[in-house]
Amino acid sequence: EAQVTQNPRYLITVTGKKLTVTCSQNMNHEYMSWYRQDPGLGLRQIYYSMNVEVTDKGDVPEGYKVSRKEKRNFPLILESPSPNQTSLYFCASSLGPGRGSQHFGDGTRLSIL
Amino acid sequence: DAKTTQPPSMDCAEGRAANLPCNHSTISGNEYVYWYRQIHSQGPQYIIHGLKNNETNEMASLIITEDRKSSTLILPHATLRDTAVYYCIVRAANSGYALNFGKGTSLLVTP
Numbered sequence: 001e002a003q004v005t006q007n008p009r010y011l012i013t014v015t016g017k018k019l020t021v022t023c024s025q026n027m028n029h030e031y032m033s034w035y036r037q038d039p040g041l042g043l044r045q046i047y048y049s050m051n052v053e054v055t056d057k058g059d060v061p062e063g064y065k066v067s068r069k070e071k072r073n074f075p076l077i078l079e080s081p082s083p084n085q086t087s088l089y090f091c092a093s094s095l096g097p098g099r100g101s102q103h104f105g106d107g108t109r110l111s112i113l
Numbered sequence: 114d115a116k117t118t119q120p121p122s123m124d125c126a127e128g129r130a131a132n133l134p135c136n137h138s139t140i141s142g143n144e145y146v147y148w149y150r151q152i153h154s155q156g157p158q159y160i161i162h163g164l165k166n167n168e169t170n171e172m173a174s175l176i177i178t179e180d181r182k183s184s185t186l187i188l189p190h191a192t193l194r195d196t197a198v199y200y201c202i203v204r205a206a207n208s209g210y211a212l213n214f215g216k217g218t219s220l221l222v223t224p
Contacts, residue, residue, distance in 0.1 A: 042214050042216060043157070043212070044211075045211035059211060088154060090156050105156050
């Protein structure tokens with residue numbers, strides 16, 4: 001089954017404790033991206049990747065890092081999480097940035113205390 | 114990408130057709146109309162997209178006006194599980210990288 005898998009689905013942690021949210025897709029998609037969703041602000045893109053070893057900033061990249069060492073994986077790293085990064089996060093993938101539909105993961109709800 | 118305007122909310126009775134409008138009066142010739150939906154706090158789900166012609170798939174139909182300035186997503190027989198926020202997005206095939214979801218239309222399907 002074609003899917004985008006995120007882990008963990010839920011996480012409560014404290015300020016400053018490094019965390020990584022993993023994202024994996026099994027569709028051999030070149031393009032992957034991370035969004036965060038906040039009430040009243042909708043979905044905003046954090047980072048995206050056109051292919052392996054190619055990443056770029058989206059609209060709200062501050063406080064986040066990503067890597068794309070393999071085509072299928074695109075982890076989101078919070079080196080020093082802060083309460084304003086409490087949000088619902090989605091990973092997405094597609095053949096290309098404008099090619100066809102984007103497939104989204106089920107989301108990761110992060111709470112930073 | 115062109116801006117879209119959707120009503121904030123709509124109701125539909127179960128079993129009836131749900132017709133969700135979207136205005137995109139500034140759409141360019143190379144821009145497609147995409148529809149996604151998001152069921153409460155789940156990941157957005159692709160529904161359908163089109164350029165000029167009407168499109169139909171197993172989930173929905175997309176009707177695009179001849180001048181392409183507006184479109185309608187039709188769910189032919191709405192069920193309670195179709196209750197979701199529906200997003201109309203206009204973008205060129207190879208432009209930009211982020212999907213601009215906007216605020217969408219919150220569709221409530223009632224028994």
